Amino acid sequence: MADASLDVIGIGNAIVDVLSKADDGFLAAQGVAKGTMTLIDAARAESLYAAMGPAVEMSGGSVANTIAGIASLGGKAGFIGRVREDELGKVFAHDIRALGVRYETTMATDGPPTARCLILVTPDAQRSMSTFLGASQNLTPDDVDPTFLRTAKAVYLEGYLWDPPEAKHAFRKAMDIAKGAKSKIAFSLSDPFCVARYRTEFRTLIDEARIDILFANEHEITSLYETEDFDTALQAVRGKVPVCALTRSEKGSVVLWDGAVHVIDAERGVRVVDTTGAGDLFAAGFLYGYARGFDPHRCGRLGSLCAAEAISHMGPRPEASLKELAMKKGLIAS
Amino acid sequence: MADASLDVIGIGNAIVDVLSKADDGFLAAQGVAKGTMTLIDAARAESLYAAMGPAVEMSGGSVANTIAGIASLGGKAGFIGRVREDELGKVFAHDIRALGVRYETTMATDGPPTARCLILVTPDAQRSMSTFLGASQNLTPDDVDPTFLRTAKAVYLEGYLWDPPEAKHAFRKAMDIAKGAKSKIAFSLSDPFCVARYRTEFRTLIDEARIDILFANEHEITSLYETEDFDTALQAVRGKVPVCALTRSEKGSVVLWDGAVHVIDAERGVRVVDTTGAGDLFAAGFLYGYARGFDPHRCGRLGSLCAAEAISHMGPRPEASLKELAMKKGLIAS
Numbered sequence: 003m004a005d006a007s008l009d010v011i012g013i014g015n016a017i018v019d020v021l022s023k024a025d026d027g028f029l030a031a032q033g034v035a036k037g038t039m040t041l042i043d044a045a046r047a048e049s050l051y052a053a054m055g056p057a058v059e060m061s062g063g064s065v066a067n068t069i070a071g072i073a074s075l076g077g078k079a080g081f082i083g084r085v086r087e088d089e090l091g092k093v094f095a096h097d098i099r100a101l102g103v104r105y106e107t108t109m110a111t112d113g114p115p116t117a118r119c120l121i122l123v124t125p126d127a128q129r130s131m132s133t134f135l136g137a138s139q140n141l142t143p144d145d146v147d148p149t150f151l152r153t154a155k156a157v158y159l160e161g162y163l164w165d166p167p168e169a170k171h172a173f174r175k176a177m178d179i180a181k182g183a184k185s186k187i188a189f190s191l192s193d194p195f196c197v198a199r200y201r202t203e204f205r206t207l208i209d210e211a212r213i214d215i216l217f218a219n220e221h222e223i224t225s226l227y228e229t230e231d232f233d234t235a236l237q238a239v240r241g242k243v244p245v246c247a248l249t250r251s252e253k254g255s256v257v258l259w260d261g262a263v264h265v266i267d268a269e270r271g272v273r274v275v276d277t278t279g280a281g282d283l284f285a286a287g288f289l290y291g292y293a294r295g296f297d298p299h300r301c302g303r304l305g306s307l308c309a310a311e312a313i314s315h316m317g318p319r320p321e322a323s324l325k326e327l328a329m330k331k332g333l334i335a336s
Numbered sequence: 337m338a339d340a341s342l343d344v345i346g347i348g349n350a351i352v353d354v355l356s357k358a359d360d361g362f363l364a365a366q367g368v369a370k371g372t373m374t375l376i377d378a379a380r381a382e383s384l385y386a387a388m389g390p391a392v393e394m395s396g397g398s399v400a401n402t403i404a405g406i407a408s409l410g411g412k413a414g415f416i417g418r419v420r421e422d423e424l425g426k427v428f429a430h431d432i433r434a435l436g437v438r439y440e441t442t443m444a445t446d447g448p449p450t451a452r453c454l455i456l457v458t459p460d461a462q463r464s465m466s467t468f469l470g471a472s473q474n475l476t477p478d479d480v481d482p483t484f485l486r487t488a489k490a491v492y493l494e495g496y497l498w499d500p501p502e503a504k505h506a507f508r509k510a511m512d513i514a515k516g517a518k519s520k521i522a523f524s525l526s527d528p529f530c531v532a533r534y535r536t537e538f539r540t541l542i543d544e545a546r547i548d549i550l551f552a553n554e555h556e557i558t559s560l561y562e563t564e565d566f567d568t569a570l571q572a573v574r575g576k577v578p579v580c581a582l583t584r585s586e587k588g589s590v591v592l593w594d595g596a597v598h599v600i601d602a603e604r605g606v607r608v609v610d611t612t613g614a615g616d617l618f619a620a621g622f623l624y625g626y627a628r629g630f631d632p633h634r635c636g637r638l639g640s641l642c643a644a645e646a647i648s649h650m651g652p653r654p655e656a657s658l659k660e661l662a663m664k665k666g667l668i669a670s
Contacts, residue, residue, distance in 0.1 A: 023655075056404070056431040059393035070390070089423040115423075209579040219665065314543075316655075319390065321357075 008104070008170075009077040009293035010188075011154040013176055014065025015138035015162055015169070016083030016107070017117040018090040021278065021316055029130055034122060039131040039193045043125060047134035050120055059090070061097035062119055063138075065160045065191060067279050071286025071308050072296040073101035074324040075334065077293065079105035079153065080146055082172075086137035091116040098317075107145050111136045113261075121278055123316065128313040129278040137168035143175040151176060152183040155293045156215065158285070161192035164200045172266040175214055185269050188215035188289060190281070191222035198225055208242050215245040215292065217285050222325040223248055245292070247305065249284050251277075254306065259298040266302030269310030279318025287323070288299065304333050342438070343411040343627035344522075345488040347480065347510055348399025349496055349503070350417030350471035351440070352424040352452040355612065355650055356391040363464055365448055366372055368456060368520055373465040375499060375528045376454075381468035384454050394651045395431035396453055397472075398526060399494045401613050401652045403433050405620025405642050407435035407605075408658040409621055409668065411627065414488065415436035416506075420471035425450040431653075437474070441479050445472045464610040473500035477509040485510060486517040489627045490549065490627070492619070495526035498534045511546055512598065522549035522623060525556035542576050549579040549626065551619045552650040572619070581639065585611075588640060593632040600636030603644030613652025617642040621658070625667075638667050 029036055032050060032260050042050065051057075061070070072079045081098055087109035095115060098105045099307055117136040125147030141163075151157060157180040163169045180187050187231060189207070191197050197204060204226060207213055216239065220232055227238040232248075236256060246258040254268040287304030296304070308324055315321050328334040345496075363370055365385060377385065385391075389440045395404070397417060406413045415432055419425030421443035428450060432520075451470040456464050484490060491514040497503045513523050523541070525531050531538060538560060541547055550573065554566050561572040570590060573580055580592040588602040621638030630638070642658055647653050662668040 051430060054430075054434065056395065056434045057427075058651070059427060061390065093391075093393060096385060096388075100388065100390045317392070321650075 004270070007078065008080050010069065010156045011080040011082065011151060012065035012158040012284070013070040013082045013163065013172065014160045015063050015117055015135060015166070016066060016085045016094050017063035017133065017138065018094055019060055019120045019121050019278070019318065020051065020057045021060070021063030021120050021121045021123060021276070022054045024055065024124060026124055029122060029124065034130050034132060036124070036130045037128050038195050039133055042132045042134050043264055044114070044134060046299065047118065047120065050132055053120070053132070054120065058316065059093065060319065061094050062318050063284050064162060064190065065158055066098060067287065068158060068285045069103055070098060070101055070319045071271035071283045071324060072290045073103050074320045075286065075290045075308070075328060076325040077290045080150065082083045082107050082141070083153050084110060084137050084141040084145065085116040086110040086113065088115050089106060090118065091137065107141070108292045113137060113140055121127050123276045123278065127274040127277050127313070128275060135166055139168065141166065141169045141172050142174045146172050146175045146179065148179045151179045152185065154185050156186040156188050156289060158188040158190070158289060160190045161196045161200065164196070164203065171192040185213060186215065189213045190285060191195050191216070191218040191226060193224040194221040208239065213243050215247070216243045217247050217249070217281070217288070219251070219281055247284070247288050247302065250280055255284065255302055257298050257302045262298070264298045264302060266299065266306060266310050269306050272310045272314055274313045276316045277313050278307045279312040282318055283312035283320065300333060304328060307333065308332060341412065341486045342414050344403065344406050344490045344492055345414040345416065345485055346403040346492040347416045347497065347506065348402060349397050349451055349469060349497045349500070351397035351453045351467065351472065352428055353394050353396030353453050353455050353612070353652065354385065354391045355455045355457060355610070358389065358458060358459055363458065363474060365455060367469045367595070368464050368466060370464045371462050372463040372529050373467055374529070375495070376466045376468050381454065381466070381601050383450065384466055389455065392650065393427065394653065395428050396652050398496055398524065398616050399492055400432060402492060402619045403437055403618035404432060404435055404653045404659060405582045405617045406624045407437050408660040409620065409662060410614035411624045414440050414484065416475070418444060418471050418475040418479065419450040420444040420447065422449050424452065425471065434580045435666065443482065444474050447471060447474055457610045459566060461608040461647070462610050463610060467557060468484070471499055473502065475500065475503045476507050477505045478519070480506050480510045480513065482513045485513045486519065490520040490522050490526070490623060492522040492623060494524045495534065495538065498530070499635045500535065501527050503656045520544060522551065523547045524619060525550070525552040528555040528559040528629050529607070531556050535560060542573065547577050549581070550577045551583070551615070551622070553583045553615055554567070572607050576665070581618070581622050581636065583615055586655045589618065589636055591632050596632070598632045600633065601642060603640050604640045606644045606648055610650045611647050611648040614643045616652055617646035617654065634667060638662060641665060641667065
């Protein structure tokens with residue numbers, strides 16, 4: 003692992019979440035696909051927002067949430083992603099910097115507004131996301147500064163980055179830089195429909211051994227290998243990436259690590275309010291542990307703990323200090 | 337009471353809250369007065385925001401919160417208050433309309449941005465507020481439409497409206513219209529320091545019998561009558577307004593109603609997370625009950641119930657359906 007001053011640098015879409023409660027009837031009436039992420043345009047964002055109930059705004063974005071979690075654990079982290087210089091863009095930049103994260107991507111001064119994700123949370127605590135990518139689409143390879151990237155032990159990239167065409171090039175550039183710097187490349191499959199959109203490319207990345215650490219939930223890994231069976235998917239990915247964390251909601255996670263299989267429990271006794279951010283925060287705990295040289299089991303347990311905090315309240319980012327929670331559980335030394 | 341199609345129309349500053357957790361040390365370092373509302377200018381808003389931790393944005397404003405609560409109870413309500421046509425202004429307008437509230441005040445297309453209130457919530461659940469009034473300051477008497485106002489059984493005004501000079505004239509115009517329409521005038525003293533700023537004028541309003549229903553907490557009513565003793569303040573206001581609801585946090589409230597004194601309990605067993613909106617939501621329950629012709633005790637109990645919901649989570653507006661909560665308690669017929 004490279005000598006590095008940051009634990010993790012994340013590259014992802016820079017998004018403000020707009021969270022509201024809704025019932026299944028509303029999802030059906032609005033044609034919102036439950037439990038997944040759908041890309042929407044500006045007009046649809048406006049009409050869906052107008053139909054939604056009262057909402058709460060808070061910073062989101064999958065990789066950005068992970069980076070926020072790493073900072074809350076006491077990790078040193080950076081983020082790259084584009085907002086526009088508007089009110090929501092300032093909210094995003096404020097929130098991530100207030101956590102001590104290095105975030106220096108230039109704000110766009112024209113073009114589409116800051117990205118927003120309209121998140122409908124149903125009484126079963128499931129979140130259904132409609133994302134207007136806005137200014138996120140203007141992330142380019144120029145925003146990926148090699149000197150900055152080389153300071154990280156791991157670089158974390160989201161599958162969602164393949165949606166904005168230019169961001170994909172930024173993604174590839176980041177992979178090349180990280181490889182040169184011997185930083186580890188961590189990658190999240192993001193969403194089953196995202197996997198369906200880019201299945202061939204994602205499988206190529208894995209087959210070409212470009213990925214050091216892979217994150218996926220059950221739906222994403224089975225979508226990647228076009229199977230309905232989790233174990234078939236697990237065997238398909240096994241041996242192709244050095245480390246792979248497969249999350250299974252309340253069933254915990256399965257961690258493949260240098261050939262061995264570790265089964266990790268989910269946190270028990272959690273009152274689930276809103277699953278937004280569960281996967282992102284699992285990745286936060288896991289990556290923090292990985293960057294600090296923890297063993298597979300401890301990385302997984304940290305992931306479970308951080309995910310449990312995220313689902314216990316509305317919104318994706320931690321409300322409590324993850325560092326304090328982890329210290330109480332003996333997962334981080336005080 | 338006038339024949340009316342709305343229960344309550346509120347007039348107040350239209351504000352988006354920016355809520356963050358902080359400790360007493362941060363309040364001290366930033367010179368934020370604990371538990372009260374301080375007016376700040378744009379530069380101070382920027383510097384305090386930059387120093388604050390990650391935040392969550394949601395619609396606020398004292399009277400606007402009350403109106404949101406009345407809507408959540410199933411009441412018919414309207415609101416008058418000015419935002420600018422910017423992202424936060426659209427958030428404010430969306431949230432209040434999404435509750436079914438009639439809100440038609442024209443958005444400002446220039447001038448200062450939408451008002452925001454930086455709210456620091458300390459571990460003791462107290463909120464300390466720093467408000468940049470922004471576009472709220474541009475509410476004028478022209479925004480108070482007599483035809484609209486005459487549709488309400490009660491018009492609810494906040495003491496905070498005396499801070500923006502033009503809004504005070506809007507306040508006076510609304511009082512005159514309501515009087516002509518035989519709508520009741522409800523008035524909140526808002527904040528002890530607000531009372532200190534306008535003590536003479538507020539006392540004159542009361543002495544001239546312009547107020548039908550007065551809301552104040554212990555600190556506000558004692559500030560109004562410049563005494564440290566709650567009972568002295570209570571006796572001073574007694575007989576000067578037909579209805580007066582004096583709230584005392586966990587000690588419940590005292591309701592003066594046509595000369596009689598009713599002592600109302602606070603809700604029991606509430607886990608207090610954030611006191612933001614407690615007084616606003618007490619007023620919501622009370623005013624809804626008043627507009628529906630409930631007796632003093634039932635109005636007060638509804639107030640207690642709504643306040644309890646508000647303090648059980650971050651942010652001022654109800655997360656649960658207040659109508660359902662009130663139906664469960666038998667305070668509203670199903």
